[in-house]
Amino acid sequence: MPNYHLSNLDQLEAEAIFILRETAAQFENPALLFSGGKDSIVMAWLARKAFWPARMPFPLVHIDTGHNFEETMTYRDEFVELIRASLVVGSVQESIDQGRVVEEKGPNASRNKLQTVTLLDTIEKNQYDACLGGGRRDEEKARAKERFFSHRDDFGQWDPKNQRPELWNLFNGRKNPGEHFRVFPLSNFTEMDIWMYIQRENIPLPSIYFSHSRDVFERNGSLLAVTEFLKPQDHETVTQKIVRFRTIGDATCTGAVESTASNLDEVIAEVAAARQTERGTRSDDKRSETAMEDRKKEGYF
């Protein structure tokens, strides 16, 4: 009898592709939320595989805070072309200009929280009924309780205490008008799985995931990059360091790590030895003990 056995990565891939196809089949107007970070890159890569040789039957949606690392934007446009997808952009700057949100003040001001309004507006304007997200359950304690098919009420809110049970391969995407779903095909991937999959599939990544020289300063235990959107205060000293990013988010709240890892093998070795979670570099998670749960209830990614 032949050995019909799938490795961990093969099982994760088969599961994610199943979820992506199920999303296309169960919903009328899905979209894939694309941040330019490694998780959404892997998700989009899997979507290309799931519907190949046809194009994926949904657009990539990028919620643009306007506070991006330049490298991410260059990468985004090239990658979208490579996987033959279409791109829709929701702009936080536009939400600010229209008075939908008010920019935070002070040295720790971030557009991270404002994204939620732009995201929900973009969903409503385009009438998306399912948004694919790259969230993983190993990332954060509130995400650990998330379903593959996660219901959102007509205000876009998550009710973690009243989630639908999910069994076997059976996903219940039924909803009333105005409600929508968030779908997380990468739920069972760990950070290490993501890196191993990127390596196996040879997926191109934004350059800032690898070591480079950059002006940074320390704030609340994070190494933040000096950009036009984020300036150091008088008492904070800027130094040039060899760094890379473990996650990519808004430039104002994503911390760098000191690292000389300049290729995938070195990054994987570093991740394997890491003693800090990747979100340990995210000041947006440190605002309170349940910062992620609070933002998710409001409709965050």
Next chain:
Amino acid sequence: MDLLRFTTAGSVDDGKSTLIGRLLYDSKSIFEDQLEAMEESSRRRGDENVNLALLTDGLKAEREQGITIDVAYRYFATPKRKFIIADTPGHTQYTRNMVTGASTANLAIILIDARKGVIEQTKRHSFIANLLRIQHLVVAVNKMDLVDYSEEVYQKIVQDFRNFASRLDNIVEITDIPISALNGDNVVDKSENMPWYQGPTFLYHLEHVYVGGEENHVDARFPVQWVIRPMSDEWHDFRGYAGRVAGGVFKPGDEVTVLPSGFKTRVKAIHSPDGEKAEAFAPQSVCITLTEEIDISRGDTLVKTNNPPQVSQDIEAMICWFSNKPMPPHAKFVLRHTTQETKAIIQDVKYHVDINTLHKIEGVDSFSMNDIGRISLRTATPLIHDSYRRNRITGSFILIDPGTNETVAAGMII
């Protein structure tokens, strides 16, 4: 690398979250910033030691009440295996989460408080593990430190459990381990307090237990999920059927029957962006093309002609009721099975199972939350199915209340 999915079940306060926290902590799967955050919360709450349960109790309400409300999925890896833990709450009202966690697990941990022994919850969880066809159980007798690490206490519990478990027919293997999750005895490192115990530690067992594939590699089943039609110049006439193999093996040239229509044709090729494949087996996601153009859509199933499944509108099943609204007699539901959705009406409630005695309770006509029992139902269109015992994918379904869209029950076809 290998993957093991397991589920943990236990009663309130028997230390399940602490055990998982201990497992992650001692196997060095907890990161420094998580530990710091935990130490900080423990200090604020006034706990004497670092409260390892805070690692899995992620939601605000859980932290406030010190209990686990919802299924939490945890991940860790050792050089031997990657593990996915479905940590499910032990409260009576949250049994649906236990069933949820068990539906995708290869192994279940049954946690018993050494001071309390085998209680109703222990039996309920073991019964559910068996019902959902989990073949491997680990009975972890916890809080051994509170019974002076007594071998006598441990042996009595093990015997009580075995007496009960002898009636659970799907369980292939049971391993018992005496532990103290709080102090770490026999979790990752061998305990010095129980020299009378010669067996493996908890983690060693999880790393080495042989878990044969739960997938069926005999009966070829391919529920069609999505039809791929590129409509491009390069792939002008391409018409592929995308789906996840639910059982058996498909190869180019195989004669297949399309159900429910009954048309016969052959597999032309199995496609992937990395090139054509020589075969496809469960649980791979693939795209299959056929030699003839036949009208096939989502919900249809390809099977090998010489090995057909059951095709019927009358279904006998065991169900577990999830909703806090009881099931009205002769209720109508939306039924989801593989990639199919159809209407269903409950024809008859045969019996409930008393999960303490495993006795049948007859003369019932409804289900309340946590009730488990046998029903017969009739569907609007035929279900292309196997028994759950034979195939977990083609033998399972959920019932959805068409009014609220809630998933109200899980079913296993007999």
